[in-house]
Amino acid sequence: MRYLILCLGLLVAGNAATAVSNTASSTASAPLTTTLNITVEDLWNIYIGPVQSASINTTVEPTPIPSAQLIPPPQLYYPSYLPGAQIPGLGRNESWSFPKGFWWGVSGASYQVEGAVKVDGRGPSLWDAFTHRAMSVADNQTGDVAINEYYLYKQDIQRIAAMGVQAYSFSISWSRIFPFGNGPINEAGLQHYDDVINTCLEYGIQPQVTIYHWDLPLYLQLSYGGWTSPQIIDDYLAYARVLLERWGDKVSAWYTFNEPISFCGEYPVPDHYFTHTTTIPAIQQPYWCGHYMLLAAAKTYHLARSLNITAPISIKNSGGYKLPRTASPADTLAVQRAWAFNEGWFANPLFLGDYPPLLKNFTSSFLPEFTPEERTLIHGASDYFAHDAYTAAYYMAPDSGIEACLSDPSNSLYPKCYNSTYTLPDSEGGWLIGPASDPNTRWLHKATEWLPAFLHYIQDTWNPPNGIVITEFGMTEPFEAYKTKREDVLTDPLRSAYYHDYVQAMLMAVAEGVKLVGCSAWSIADNLEWTAGFTVKFGLQYVNLTTQERFYKASFFELARLFKTYMQD
Numbered sequence: 001m002r003y004l005i006l007c008l009g010l011l012v013a014g015n016a017a018t019a020v021s022n023t024a025s026s027t028a029s030a031p032l033t034t035t036l037n038i039t040v041e042d043l044w045n046i047y048i049g050p051v052q053s054a055s056i057n058t059t060v061e062p063t064p065i066p067s068a069q070l071i072p073p074p075q076l077y078y079p080s081y082l083p084g085a086q087i088p089g090l091g092r093n094e095s096w097s098f099p100k101g102f103w104w105g106v107s108g109a110s111y112q113v114e115g116a117v118k119v120d121g122r123g124p125s126l127w128d129a130f131t132h133r134a135m136s137v138a139d140n141q142t143g144d145v146a147i148n149e150y151y152l153y154k155q156d157i158q159r160i161a162a163m164g165v166q167a168y169s170f171s172i173s174w175s176r177i178f179p180f181g182n183g184p185i186n187e188a189g190l191q192h193y194d195d196v197i198n199t200c201l202e203y204g205i206q207p208q209v210t211i212y213h214w215d216l217p218l219y220l221q222l223s224y225g226g227w228t229s230p231q232i233i234d235d236y237l238a239y240a241r242v243l244l245e246r247w248g249d250k251v252s253a254w255y256t257f258n259e260p261i262s263f264c265g266e267y268p269v270p271d272h273y274f275t276h277t278t279t280i281p282a283i284q285q286p287y288w289c290g291h292y293m294l295l296a297a298a299k300t301y302h303l304a305r306s307l308n309i310t311a312p313i314s315i316k317n318s319g320g321y322k323l324p325r326t327a328s329p330a331d332t333l334a335v336q337r338a339w340a341f342n343e344g345w346f347a348n349p350l351f352l353g354d355y356p357p358l359l360k361n362f363t364s365s366f367l368p369e370f371t372p373e374e375r376t377l378i379h380g381a382s383d384y385f386a387h388d389a390y391t392a393a394y395y396m397a398p399d400s401g402i403e404a405c406l407s408d409p410s411n412s413l414y415p416k417c418y419n420s421t422y423t424l425p426d427s428e429g430g431w432l433i434g435p436a437s438d439p440n441t442r443w444l445h446k447a448t449e450w451l452p453a454f455l456h457y458i459q460d461t462w463n464p465p466n467g468i469v470i471t472e473f474g475m476t477e478p479f480e481a482y483k484t485k486r487e488d489v490l491t492d493p494l495r496s497a498y499y500h501d502y503v504q505a506m507l508m509a510v511a512e513g514v515k516l517v518g519c520s521a522w523s524i525a526d527n528l529e530w531t532a533g534f535t536v537k538f539g540l541q542y543v544n545l546t547t548q549e550r551f552y553k554a555s556f557f558e559l560a561r562l563f564k565t566y567m568q569d
């Protein structure tokens with residue numbers, strides 16, 4: 001596909017020579033206007049270089065699942081590591097059941113699972129550039145092949161259906177649909193997802209679509225700085241429109257964005273690779289990104305309603321439960337700051353009508369106030385409070401105190417001015433908040449006993465009228481990537497215990513009146529965990545990366561068993 005582009009000289013200055021080898025100077029040349037006549041292949045050659053391809057490179061028809069693979073493991077013994085209300089047991093607790101209509105699913109995301117990055121006209125994305133050129137990824141891994149979901153989705157959908165999964169939550173690769181992010185549409189990309197969605201429906205699985213899961217078309221980053229420019233809003237909207245018009249009657253839930261806290265936090269992008277396309281100071285860039293994201297999400301929400309799409313449309317927010325590390329007022333305030341700078345950043349505008357005051361105190365010096373029209377547009381533009389709620393952590397004031405930090409932009413914690421950790425103070429023994437996951441996912445501990453309080457906090461603080469969806473939860477089994485025997489990998493006691501206790505914690509919260517409408521476990525199968533590569537495993541299925549064969553882990557059976565026990569329908 002060829003695309004005639006009117007663009008700034010920045011792209012010209014930032015082409016091959018600068019992007020590939022220049023690490024010393026990233027100064028932008030004076031803007032000039034020019035016209036480039038470039039192909040998708042040119043983009044790949046200049047900005048990414050050679051990519052790997054998979055040996056399986058046509059769509060595989062599913063074969064029957066070997067019946068031996070569907071035999072659940074013997075019941076596991078769950079050690080009661082932490083005291084609390086959760087009592088392990090196999091019987092049904094008669095006080096518990098999921099509400100009618102509750103659904104459970106499994107999740108994945110395009111760049112992490114698909115592979116086939118140059119196939120059928122796909123353009124490069126920001127993450128192709130990150131893994132190949134701009135970031136350090138464990139073992140130099142990339143998503144070039146990943147778990148080859150692009151060709152293996154039929155088998156994978158059959159495999160989750162066999163486990164009783166009701167929903168598959170996946171994301172669309174923007175640069176498969178618009179190889180440049182805007183401009184010409186690539187029909188082959190659309191046809192691929194036609195087939196993924198139809199295969200879900202054929203197996204009785206609800207397709208749930210995330211429109212944007214971080215893989216920005218690279219061209220949009222190069223030409224105007226991606227999410228730091230307001231131009232992104234209309235380009236995103238045009239892309240979302242294509243998806244909504246094509247699959248509005250088939251998709252059972254839409255997520256406009258995945259974890260904006262994370263992808264806005266990627267700004268400023270590494271300047272040894274990307275030339276400057278914005279004059280916005282580094283510290284402000286994430287907040288401009290968040291501002292444009294909210295406007296794009298809200299416009300998409302109302303566009304979908306104007307197209308008479310009735311499926312729920314939400315933003316996937318992210319973050320763990322926050323506990324004060326000590327009873328001091330400063331640590332209590334640190335917790336409030338952490339809610340404001342994380343969940344509240346997006347949840348307050350969406351559910352309460354404006355940014356949280358603690359955040360605004362910083363952002364109001366540069367972000368514009370939302371106009372009354374914008375406020376109305378954004379307020380209510382997420383049907384559910386959709387949350388990726390994995391874990392919990394302790395929060396405390398910076399060493400220098402909150403006030404000193406707020407008046408000192410050189411403090412490493414500025415402008416957030418809270419600190420966090422996973423351990424209690426030494427005076428209380430220095431214990432972890434819960435068992436650690438893999439050492440390459442330091443942020444993740446099994447802290448399931450805090451989930452009921454977490455869900456109550458969300459409900460009480462933001463009062464989402466349609467309820468809460470847990471859009472991701474999951475665990476990395478420690479050192480799983482080092483295991484060489486399949487049976488060692490498939491027996492995953494920490495992940496099994498996590499899912500067991502997590503589902504019971506959801507049931508407890510539901511019994512206490514929390515309006516929880518569904519949940520989706522991360523992840524359908526082992527996949528590329530961003531810069532941790534394949535060194536950590538989140539899969540409910542093991543993937544042998546040599547053969548691309550999939551095998552169910554014990555935790556998958558545990559998760560399915562609990563839903564079987566407590567679902568009403």
Ligand SMILES: *[C@@H]1O[C@H](CO)[C@@H](O)[C@H](O)[C@H]1NC(C)=O
Binds near residue numbers: 002004037
């Ligand atoms: C773009 O390049 C192609 C191949 O070189 C050429 O056929 C086409 O005419 C060019 N288009 C324009 C508008 O220059």
Ligand SMILES: *[C@@H]1O[C@H](CO)[C@@H](O)[C@H](O)[C@H]1NC(C)=O
Binds near residue numbers: 053054057
């Ligand atoms: C598919 O793989 C085969 C060999 O494994 C190779 O000959 C062929 O060119 C590949 N096709 C594509 C479209 O990559």
Ligand SMILES: *[C@@H]1O[C@H](CO)[C@@H](O)[C@H](O)[C@H]1NC(C)=O
Binds near residue numbers: 139140
């Ligand atoms: C990753 O790439 C760098 C730079 O090419 C190289 O020095 C290093 O040895 C590679 N590491 C691995 C694990 O392949």
Ligand SMILES: *[C@@H]1O[C@H](CO)[C@@H](O)[C@H](O)[C@H]1NC(C)=O
Binds near residue numbers: 306307308
């Ligand atoms: C949406 O529904 C309304 C009322 O039934 C109808 O007038 C309108 O044409 C529909 N719009 C689209 C895009 O289908």
Ligand SMILES: *[C@@H]1O[C@H](CO)[C@@H](O)[C@H](O)[C@H]1NC(C)=O
Binds near residue numbers: 358362403406407
């Ligand atoms: C608001 O920000 C100013 C610095 O810009 C700081 O001095 C003040 O303490 C902050 N107030 C709150 C409530 O965060």
Ligand SMILES: *[C@@H]1O[C@H](CO)[C@@H](O)[C@H](O)[C@H]1NC(C)=O
Binds near residue numbers: 397398399413419420
């Ligand atoms: C944040 O907490 C860590 C661990 O307790 C501590 O080492 C560090 O100095 C703190 N950072 C700041 C800036 O207060």
Ligand SMILES: *[C@@H]1O[C@H](CO)[C@@H](O)[C@H](O)[C@H]1NC(C)=O
Binds near residue numbers: 486547
């Ligand atoms: C993965 O597949 C390869 C090739 O069949 C095999 O040699 C290897 O043992 C498998 N790995 C595991 C952990 O099963």
Ligand SMILES: *[C@@H]1O[C@H](CO)[C@@H](O)[C@H](O)[C@H]1NC(C)=O
Binds near residue numbers: 085086087089096511
């Ligand atoms: C059963 O559920 C109730 C309500 O959540 C809880 O209080 C009780 O501890 C549970 N009993 C067992 C044995 O898990």
